[in-house]
Amino acid sequence: MLSKVDLYNEYVMTGLRTIWGISKEKVTDVFGTHFSDYLEKQAEKYLITNELYWDGDLLKITKKAKFLSDGIASDLFMLKA
Secondary structure: OOOHHHHHHHHHHHHHOOOOOEEHHHHHHHHOHHHHHHHHHHHHHHHHOOOEEEEOOEEEEOHHHHHHHHHHHHHHOOOOO
């Protein structure tokens, strides 16, 4: 059985690899505000460098950063709740 942290990290990894991105609302609903706040904080530096962007509620990776998606995802991972 995967832990809540493992499930969150799995969602982040798969979300960045798809055209659908990571839904902040889903993160809040499924994992809680602690996780969504953490996601926003960790994403800040990538938003500044235009490697991530918000498309409404969805956090997505830019085309120029697609090849960096695994590294970016690992920076968005939560190590423990």
